[in-house]
Amino acid sequence: MSTPQGARARARIEVTAAIKEAARRQLAEEGAAKLSLRAVARELGMVSSALYRYFPSRDELLTALIIDAYDSLGEAAEKARDAGSGAAPVDRWTAVCEAVRGWALAHPHEYALIYGSPVPGYSAPETTIRAAARVGLVLIGIVRDAHEGPGLADLPLPAELRPEGERMVAAFAPDLPPEVAVALVAAWAQLFGLVGFELFGQFNNVVDDRETFFRHAVTGLAHSVGLR
Amino acid sequence: MSTPQGARARARIEVTAAIKEAARRQLAEEGAAKLSLRAVARELGMVSSALYRYFPSRDELLTALIIDAYDSLGEAAEKARDAGSGAAPVDRWTAVCEAVRGWALAHPHEYALIYGSPVPGYSAPETTIRAAARVGLVLIGIVRDAHEGPGLADLPLPAELRPEGERMVAAFAPDLPPEVAVALVAAWAQLFGLVGFELFGQFNNVVDDRETFFRHAVTGLAHSVGLR
DNA sequence: GTCTATAACGAGATAGAC
DNA sequence: GTCTATCTCGTTATAGAC
Numbered sequence: 320m321s322t323p324q325g326a327r328a329r330a331r332i333e334v335t336a337a338i339k340e341a342a343r344r345q346l347a348e349e350g351a352a353k354l355s356l357r358a359v360a361r362e363l364g365m366v367s368s369a370l371y372r373y374f375p376s377r378d379e380l381l382t383a384l385i386i387d388a389y390d391s392l393g394e395a396a397e398k399a400r401d402a403g404s405g406a407a408p409v410d411r412w413t414a415v416c417e418a419v420r421g422w423a424l425a426h427p428h429e430y431a432l433i434y435g436s437p438v439p440g441y442s443a444p445e446t447t448i449r450a451a452a453r454v455g456l457v458l459i460g461i462v463r464d465a466h467e468g469p470g471l472a473d474l475p476l477p478a479e480l481r482p483e484g485e486r487m488v489a490a491f492a493p494d495l496p497p498e499v500a501v502a503l504v505a506a507w508a509q510l511f512g513l514v515g516f517e518l519f520g521q522f523n524n525v526v527d528d529r530e531t532f533f534r535h536a537v538t539g540l541a542h543s544v545g546l547r
Numbered sequence: 548m549s550t551p552q553g554a555r556a557r558a559r560i561e562v563t564a565a566i567k568e569a570a571r572r573q574l575a576e577e578g579a580a581k582l583s584l585r586a587v588a589r590e591l592g593m594v595s596s597a598l599y600r601y602f603p604s605r606d607e608l609l610t611a612l613i614i615d616a617y618d619s620l621g622e623a624a625e626k627a628r629d630a631g632s633g634a635a636p637v638d639r640w641t642a643v644c645e646a647v648r649g650w651a652l653a654h655p656h657e658y659a660l661i662y663g664s665p666v667p668g669y670s671a672p673e674t675t676i677r678a679a680a681r682v683g684l685v686l687i688g689i690v691r692d693a694h695e696g697p698g699l700a701d702l703p704l705p706a707e708l709r710p711e712g713e714r715m716v717a718a719f720a721p722d723l724p725p726e727v728a729v730a731l732v733a734a735w736a737q738l739f740g741l742v743g744f745e746l747f748g749q750f751n752n753v754v755d756d757r758e759t760f761f762r763h764a765v766t767g768l769a770h771s772v773g774l775r
Numbered sequence: 776g777t778c779t780a781t782a783a784c785g786a787g788a789t790a791g792a793c
Numbered sequence: 794g795t796c797t798a799t800c801t802c803g804t805t806a807t808a809g810a811c
Binding site (some may be wrong): 342355356357367368371377528 | 801802803804805806
C-alpha cells in the first residue's frame, strides 16, 4: 500500500516539475503573454488535455510560475542575509541587494514575469502575496536587527505621512519607527528600479561598470533607511 | 498641383495617426507582445496589406509607438520643469517626478511598453534613444541649474566609481561633478522603481496614500543628488 | 481513483490563390 | 482587396488503460 501510492505521488511531482520547466522555457522564448498550454504539452510529448490533471487552467500554471519565481528570488535573498549574519548592517543590506541583482541577471524572464509588465487578462490571486513579500521581509529584518543593535540614524517624516507610517508598522514592520518603515518601502521599490533598468536595457550607453555602480547605489539606499 | 499633394500628405498623416491610435488600444487590451497588424487593420476597416504602406512591419509600428510614448512622457516632464522655472531646485525636481508619475498613471499601457518587460523578439533600434533620454535630460538640467546657482551638497564617490562618473559627465552631463552624475543616474532609475511598483501593483496592501508617499520619496531622491 | 488519449467546440490567426 | 482552406488556441466531454 505504501509503494504504489508513493510512486504515484512521486510521478505526479515529477510531471508537475517537467510542465513548469517547459513552461519556463516558453516564457523565455515567447513571453508570458503567449504562454500556451498546447505548446507546453507538445514539448513534453503529451496531449494538451492531459495538462489539466496538473493545472486546472493556463492562469493557474502562470500563477505557479509566478510563485516559484518569487520563492526562488526570496530564497536567494535569505541565503545572502544568512551568509553575512555577523557582518555590519550596511554590508548585510548590500549583500542582499546584490543577491537580488544576481538572481535577476540569472533569471531575466522570470524577473520580467514578476516585476515587469502585467500579463494582459491575467490577475494574480492572493496566493502570490506570501511569496512576493519575502524579499521585503528580508530587508525589514536587517533594519530591525540594526535598530535593536547598533541603532539607526534619525530620519525625517512629514506629519502628513505619519498615519501611513503607523499603518505600515502595524501591518508588516513591528518594532520599527514609522519613519523607518516608510523609508524602507521606498528603498525597496528603488532597489527594483535599479535592477529593472539594468535588466531591461535602460542602462545601455549610460552605465558601464554596472556592478560597482549598483553597489554604490544600494549603499546609498542603506543610508536612506538609517543604516550606517 | 499644390492642393492634391497637400491633401494627400494630410490624408497620410491622418491615417498614420489613426493606425497608431488603434494600435495603442490594442496595446491596452492584448499587450505589446500580441500587437498584430491584422487586428489593427480590422479595427480600422482596412485590409492588412494596406497598413504596409504606412508601416513596413509590425516592429516599425511598435517602434513608432515607443517613440511616441517616450516623447509624450518627455513632454510632460519638460512642461513641469518649465512651469516651476522660478521655484527652488528641490521643488522643481519633485514637480518633474510627479509629472512622470501622473503621466504613468494616465497611460499605464504605454508606460508598460517603454519601461516594462521587453517585447519578445523585438529589439528597439537606435532611433528610440533620443526620445528615451528626454526625462533624464530634464533631471540633469534641474541639477545643473542648482549647481550653477545655489550650489549642491557634497556627495561621496568611491575611487572605483570615479572613471565611470567621468565618463558619464563627458557623455551626457557636462559641467556636473562626476559624483553628481553617478547619483543622478541612480536617482533616475530609482524614480522609475517607485512609479513602476505603484503602477504594476506591488504597492497593493503596502502603500495606501501613494501620492504623499511618492512626494516624500522623491524629495529624498532630490537630496541624494545634492539638491537641498 | 488516477491518469492519458481522442475528439470536438468556438474563436481567432495565417498563407496563398484568385 | 477578397475568399478560402488550414493553422493555432483554451477548454470540455468522454472513453479506456492502469
